[in-house]
Amino acid sequence: MASQALRHFLTTLEADGQLHRVRRSVDPRFEIAAVLMERMKGDAQLFEAVEGHSIPVVGNVFNSRERLATALGAPRADLHRFILQALRRPIAPVMQEGPAPVQEVVHDGPLDLPSLLPAPTWFERESGPYITAGVIVAKDPETGRRNVSIARLRLDGGGRIMAGIAKNHHLNILADKAAAMGRALPIAVAIGNCAQVLLGSQMYLGLGDDEYDVAGGLLGEPLRLVKCRTVDLEVPADAEIILEGELRAEDRVPEGLVSEFHGFYVDYGPGTGGEIGCVTHRRNPVFQSILPAFTPEHCLLGAVAIEAVACDALQRIIPSVRRVLVTDGGMGRLHAIISMHRPRPGEGKRAILLAMGQVNLFKNVIVVDDDIDPEDPTAVEWSLAARFRGHEDLIVLPGVKADRCDPVHEDLLVTKIGMVAATRPGDGAANSRSEFALLPKGVMDRVRKTIADY
Template sequence: MADQSFRGVLERLEAEGDLHTVRRTVDPRFEIGAVLGLRQFDRPQLFADVRGGAMPIVGNLLNTRERIARLLGMDRASLPDGILQALRRPIAPVMVENAPVQEVVHRGPIELADILPVPTWFERESGAYVTAGVIVAKDPETGRRNVSIARIRLDGGGRVMLGIAKNHHLNIIAEKAAARGERLPIAVAIGTHPAVLIGSQMYLGLGDDEYDVVGGLLGEPLELVRCLTVPLEVPAGSEIVLEGSIAANETVAEGPVSEFHGFYVDYGPGTGGVVTCVTHRREAVYQAILPGYFAEHCLLGAVAIEATCCDALRRVVPSVRRVVVTEGGMGRLHAVIAMHRPRLGEGKRAAILAMGQVNLFKQVIVVEDDVDPEDPRQVEWSLAARFRGDEDLLVLPGVKADRCDPVHRDLTVAKIAMIATTRPGDGERGSRSELLDAPAEISARVRAEIDTY
């Protein structure tokens, strides 16, 4: 088995010169977030001296597509297909008996703030939030596992509040447990391999195990270890694990909280929970993801959403080649679909299917696959060269919106699609859209001999 540990990821980044260590003392209350949000600190940052905390904090690990690909053992160009292959060729996890994440054990009355250096991120938020915690739970009816991420606020002692949307699978299975008069056991893994973080964000069906997709990303089974006090399994390579339970019928006030669009929102009360055991490695490192409209938060969602959407679209419209969820669109709301020689009407069909597949999408641009969907300049060129507003603009008013859309009104929003693809005859010799080039044989020779220039 390859090194699946978070510690191994940090060691690799340091060996490659891609991990910057901040030596000065930093305060987890607002200061760490302010530093991570600066452009000059956009590579991974390890805060070695955290005021009041026994653990260093690391952030900004997965804030570029290039680094995500590299840490998954892929190159940038192969990342989209690599994630699609993981979805289509999942690998079930395996159990190990012991793991370093259980070297240190805290039981009994827990004071999380004394164990973990959890940052407070933004001025109006009501407390310190765990933002890179991968939450593991099991459906009390089926025993099937769910792996996801939700914000977790420290509420004193071992008490926590989880911000979980009503339609999220974790809330659905928590409500199942509450209907049976039970609390839902959970485990929260902090400091995990990038494959675990990305796998946890996949839009799978209820009952599908995200750990299987993680195995597909790794190219081998994910190693799990059993928790000490709850009937759950967590990645053996984790740095820290919280064990406890939540209750769907135990609501806790939250107040303003940051969201991916960069604004405060007030979603009402969250779900109450309690942590009764904490385990971690000796000299553990605490991982944090800067929430709000920042690259790591946006990209983690984007690369997972675009992969599951592309997989779904290809099953219906085989000419779809890529789906890119843009960072400008907050990693959630805007998508570009690249298609290979779509027939008339196929671009509109793909756009409508995408907006149905991903409720968050409200702007979709469809281009041909001679355009790089990750390059905003090329996408805009395609709009200028191939889009006719009276024929190629779709406006769908009053569509059901996600609660986190910043401009929804009564949970509805207008969705638009722009189809910037060619028509029959476009590009042919003598047409207005004939692409210019040198003679074919000259272009081919220049490309073949490019290094000699």
């Protein structure tokens, strides 16, 4: 069981000495970003005095696997298994009875979002302030099934917003469906969420599958929801801030350059316009932001979700798969390591191909035996040096469809690479060039038990 409120976790972090309060005045235009960038691997940062605003900003909250495990209430060593189990054992949400904390204060239109919300302007060539940790809720206008996701939202003055959404993003599909029916797509945006809601929103589920169910699985109990005031949607009752409004697929809004997870600027063309008509929040809300670009929190939240979905899919077909890790160096998106228990000949290559088919972003996948810790880069490199035979174990797939955010794609094509660096039948036998050099077990056990005496 875990708290469903971000503020409760911030209290836990502060008690553990992992929350730093920035009390001096900071400019939301670039200065917040600079502090978060300088401290991106350290304590969570709570900016108490944001110029022009009464609402504080918090960032760098979930910037390590250790921090994420603490937030989820999972042992660090079992984080991957914990998330995988939640994915396989979803729990449906329930409606909140009585008043919800997130609706204590109500702002009806007309609104001026840039004045109301302390959204940072992140990088010098971006075109305005962005909400980067807003969980967007929508429903399929045909089926009524819910979709929960995150996309960047630019504040364009008044109640206007611009959503940066890829064409294959489920939210974009729903907006297109609504446009074909001659109407806008109602949305709600929840800001200031617990780790379970954020992580659930990042799961690569099928269209029509409810990410709130995965959040419940991560919580170990149903996520509590409350009905929005002006749109037919349900939002986390314990969030900090809710925006209620709509997106219009036909309203194409220029965006210009924007930062992406690889750290470069990209220009994806026009975004989708929308309007927010109502804002509700707690009496003393906290505005949660995720520092975008190639930063730990941005990359990690995507990585742990992608690796769980990929591992679940692989294990259903290849039981010897033990784990999938999406690496930090691979930007939390593009590189993966698959741990397998003594894969049979050809099985490692099959796992690579299946992983690339499951996750379009993957373009470099390494298979290691489960005696290698995939989180240890030295151990993985050792496995490549000791077990990888280039003429047999290398897969090169040129001209494969890439995601639009891959930094080196050409006409949406990239070359994908797989490497199998795992043991084989017979490895470890005497004179096989893969027999480990070991001490006598009795001596090793005795010294291990009495090592403090040495």
